[in-house]
Amino acid sequence: xxxxxxxxxxxxxxxxxxxxxxxxxxxxxxxxxxxxxxxxxxxxxxxxxxxxxxxxxxxxxxxxxxxxxxxxxxxxxxxxxxxxxxxxxxxxxxx
Amino acid sequence: xxxxxxxxxxxxxxxxxxxxxxxxxxxxxxxxxxxxxxxxxxxxxxxxxxxxxxxxxxxxxxxxxxxxxxxxxxxxxxxxxxxxxxxxxxxxxxxxxxxxxxxxxxxxxxxxxxxxxxxxxxxxxxxxxxxxxxxxxxxxxxxxxxxxxxxxxxxxxxxxxxxxxxxxxxxxxxxxxxxxxxxxxxxxxxxxxxxxxxxxxxxxxxxxxxxxxxxxxxxxxxxxxxxxxxxxxxxxxxxxxxxxxxxxxxxxxxxxxxxxxxxxxxxxxxxxxxxxxxxxxxxxxxxxxxxxxxxxxxxxxxxxxxxxxxxxxxxxxxxxxxxxxxxxxxxxxxxxxxxxxxxxxxxxxxxxxxxxxxxxxxxxxxxxxxxxxxxxxxxxxxxxxxxxxxxxxxxxxxxxxxxxxxxxxxxxxxxxxxxxxxxxxxxxxxxxxxxxxxxxxxxxxxxxxxxxxxxxxxxxxxxxxxxxxxxxxxxxxxxxxxxxxxxxxxx
Numbered sequence: 001x002x003x004x005x006x007x008x009x010x011x012x013x014x015x016x017x018x019x020x021x022x023x024x025x026x027x028x029x030x031x032x033x034x035x036x037x038x039x040x041x042x043x044x045x046x047x048x049x050x051x052x053x054x055x056x057x058x059x060x061x062x063x064x065x066x067x068x069x070x071x072x073x074x075x076x077x078x079x080x081x082x083x084x085x086x087x088x089x090x091x092x093x094x095x
Numbered sequence: 096x097x098x099x100x101x102x103x104x105x106x107x108x109x110x111x112x113x114x115x116x117x118x119x120x121x122x123x124x125x126x127x128x129x130x131x132x133x134x135x136x137x138x139x140x141x142x143x144x145x146x147x148x149x150x151x152x153x154x155x156x157x158x159x160x161x162x163x164x165x166x167x168x169x170x171x172x173x174x175x176x177x178x179x180x181x182x183x184x185x186x187x188x189x190x191x192x193x194x195x196x197x198x199x200x201x202x203x204x205x206x207x208x209x210x211x212x213x214x215x216x217x218x219x220x221x222x223x224x225x226x227x228x229x230x231x232x233x234x235x236x237x238x239x240x241x242x243x244x245x246x247x248x249x250x251x252x253x254x255x256x257x258x259x260x261x262x263x264x265x266x267x268x269x270x271x272x273x274x275x276x277x278x279x280x281x282x283x284x285x286x287x288x289x290x291x292x293x294x295x296x297x298x299x300x301x302x303x304x305x306x307x308x309x310x311x312x313x314x315x316x317x318x319x320x321x322x323x324x325x326x327x328x329x330x331x332x333x334x335x336x337x338x339x340x341x342x343x344x345x346x347x348x349x350x351x352x353x354x355x356x357x358x359x360x361x362x363x364x365x366x367x368x369x370x371x372x373x374x375x376x377x378x379x380x381x382x383x384x385x386x387x388x389x390x391x392x393x394x395x396x397x398x399x400x401x402x403x404x405x406x407x408x409x410x411x412x413x414x415x416x417x418x419x420x421x422x423x424x425x426x427x428x429x430x431x432x433x434x435x436x437x438x439x440x441x442x443x444x445x446x447x448x449x450x451x452x453x454x455x456x457x458x459x460x461x462x463x464x465x466x467x468x469x470x471x472x473x474x475x476x477x478x479x480x481x482x483x484x485x486x487x488x489x490x491x492x493x494x495x496x497x498x499x500x501x502x503x504x505x506x507x508x509x510x511x512x513x514x515x516x517x518x519x520x521x522x523x524x525x526x527x528x529x530x531x532x533x534x535x536x537x538x539x540x541x542x543x544x545x546x547x548x549x550x551x552x553x554x555x556x557x558x559x560x561x562x563x564x565x566x567x568x569x570x571x572x573x574x575x576x577x578x579x580x581x582x583x584x585x586x
Contacts, residue, residue: 008459015418015462016425017455018435018443030517031460037518038407038473044480051478052485055295055309055534056559060338075197079429090427091438 003032099124100265104169104322107268111158111168118158118168122151122212125170129214129266135586137236138260140175141183142215150212157210166329167210172267174258175216176223177203177313178302182213186304187231188221190424190449192431200302201334202271202313209329214267218257221451222421223278223306226523228256229510230453238286238507239264239582243548246585249507252282252523258316259286263582269317269326273303275310276409277503277527280539283316284502284552287541287580289323289569290316294560295534296341299334307416308339310409310531320540320569324348327562343560351563352570357391359564362495366402367526369504375545376501383499383542383553386575387568395495399487404480405529406521411464411477412532417454418461424449456517485533488556497564500526502539502552530556538565541578550580 005024008031012019019027073086082089099121102110110116126144133139147170154168173179176186178196185191199207207213221230227250228235238251239260251260255272259282262270272279274292283290291314298313305311315326328348334340363384368377388394426432426445435444450458464473491498504525513520530537536559539552553572557565 003463007463011459011463011466014466015455015458016422016439016442016446017450017458018440018447019455027456027459030456031463034410034456034460034517035463038410041404041407041411041476041480044401044404044476044483046476046479046483049479049482051475052481053478054339055485055532056339056341058296058339058341061335061342063335072197076428078197079192079194081192081426081430081432088428091434091441093438 003028003035098265100128102268103318104268104325105319107169108166118151118154118212119148121168122147122170125214125267132264132266132586135237136239136260136264136266137234138218138257138264138266139172139215140187140218140233140257143182143213146182147212147214154210154212164208164210166206168212169210169268170212170214171206172214172217172258172261172270173203174219174255174271174273176219176273176304177271178304179203179213179216182216184216184304185232186222187219187233188449188451188454189232190430190445194429196302198302201299201332201336202303202330205329205332217261217270220254220256221454222304222417223254223273223275224417224453224457225253226277226281226520227510227513228253230451232451235510236260237586239586240286240507240549241582241585247509249509250285252285252507254278255282255316259283259288262286262288262316262318264586269315269322271313271330272316273311273313274531275306275413276531277524279314279316280502280527280537280552280554281523283539284541284550285507287550287578288316288318289320289538289540290314291323291327291538291562291565292530292536293327293331293562294536296339297331297345299332299337299340301334301336305420307413308420309416310413320566320573321349321352323538324352324566346563348562348566351566354567354570355390356387356568356571359392359497359567360395360495361387361392361568362395362397362491362498364397364399364402364491364498364500366399367500369525372504376504376551379543379551379553380501383572386572387499390571390575397491397495397498399491399529401480401483401487402529405484405532406525408477408480408484409524409528409532410460410521411473412481414457414461415465415474416461418458418465421454421458453517481532484529488533488535492558496558497568498556499568500554500556502526502554506545506547506549506551526554535559536562536565538569540569540572541580542572542576543578544580
């Protein structure tokens with residue numbers, strides 16, 4: 001599988017990682033190499049095999065839908081890059 | 096008695112119990128050793144001597160009051176991906192900045208509630224993605240082991256490289272580590288230490304920085320199999336805050352170490368005899384087989400036909416899960432924000448500056464294999480292959496109790512030797528990654544030194560929830576090997 005420069009630009013965008021234009025070729029090369037190595041999985045007969053969803057046979061537990069935490073605003077905000085009046089401050093998100 | 100820092104965990108607990116020394120004395124000895132050695136070894140990325148002394152004094156108090164826990168007074172190192180309340184936790188990534196959790200991971204909370212003392216946070220590959228610690232934001236640690244007659248710096252492996260260095264160089268009694276594709280067992284093999292990844296779901300992932308959630312599992316690196324058993328007993332517990340934590344009792348494992356292997360059936364998977372395997376690794380494996388046979392185990396040749404597909408399947412599943420898990424690092428609520436143009440520009444700059452090259456590469460591969468049009472071809476196929484790999488194990492575990500393999504295809508390598516080609520680095524995990532994909536317990540025990548004087552490990556893989564057999568076989572190998580090698584002090 002060969003990945004093009006445009007593909008890498010697209011996945012970088014989807015990954016929300018800024019990639020310099022002159023780094024795209026090298027990345028396309030690296031990602032292509034890894035994907036071609038992965039391609040050997042096509043040799044495996046997986047007809048009728050269910051995809052694994054969990055390594056252990058355990059049903060996901062349910063808990064009561066109740067408030068079991070809270071009143072920790074200062075803890076939640078303690079590591080924020082910017083806060084104001086008890087809120088996170090983020091770049092303008094809506095024009 | 097020699098240096099206090101030379102003691103095993105079990106030996107130190109005995110010494111504390113019979114009042115040969117206090118926890119404060121033991122802790123001070125480790126603090127002094129860390130001060131002396133850490134500049135050269137770079138095992139700790141953060142030391143917490145004040146907190147350690149405070150915890151040590153409290154521990155001595157508890158012992159005096161007769162309320163000692165099972166790890167009372169044991170100074171430990173903590174891998175930097177366990178959240179420790181009030182102590183910076185970064186997973187050795189720039190993107191977490193000076194993140195200081197307000198809460199404690201369940202695994203570390205279990206340790207403290209049994210009386211352990213924290214010495215500091217240990218080096219690792221960024222987000223546990225790597226096999227050499229070269230991706231750490233703080234630079235890699237140095238393996239205390241060097242090739243005979245050489246002063247070249249070697250990697251201690253990864254991702255739990257700092258944990259392995261700290262244990263091998265006596266900078267703690269034992270350490271926490273974590274294993275997604277071999278990150279406990281490969282560093283243990285590279286440093287002459289013991290490491291075990293328990294069954295998936297045995298230990299809680301609550302408060303562990305996530306990499307690939309269906310593969311990540313907590314475990315210890317320690318000096319002996321007994322120490323590893325003791326620590327695993329306490330690290331594991333059922334935790335309602337981790338939905339994949341198994342609602343099972345944690346059995347006592349310490350006793351299993353000396354039970355012997357008489358009557359156990361040990362499988363030797365022929366597919367692990369890979370092309371180009373060094374004759375030394377091959378000979379060590381045969382030696383391990385002979386040791387177990389001599390102690391009464393029955394050796395059975397077995398086949399795990401899908402072994403060669405484990406690594407490529409892993410390099411779809413792990414990046415896919417990572418791309419989802421690491422989406423949370425957006426620079427808005429915590430961590431280091433880097434301003435860009437608008438909201439999306441800020442996300443993109445934060446993640447470009449905050450993640451290193453290997454993490455970025457894996458996030459992009461993960462995004463690609465999950466993207467529309469490719470999901471079935473990559474991710475779904477990989478999860479089907481994973482089912483095949485689990486089937487292989489289920490089949491052989493119908494006839495054997497545990498499997499014996501080498502831990503790694505080589506001894507510790509030098510920095511830069513493998514970092515040019517990502518796939519060459521990935522191949523380090525070829526023997527360890529299968530246990531993660533199948534969720535099985537797996538232990539590495541030091542077995543010999545190679546011709547260059549570097550430690551090599553043997554790996555035991557057990558049935559799900561049968562850590563006991565891993566400890567039995569590990570204990571038997573440890574006794575037969577009589578591995579007493581210590582690195583020659585150069586630091």
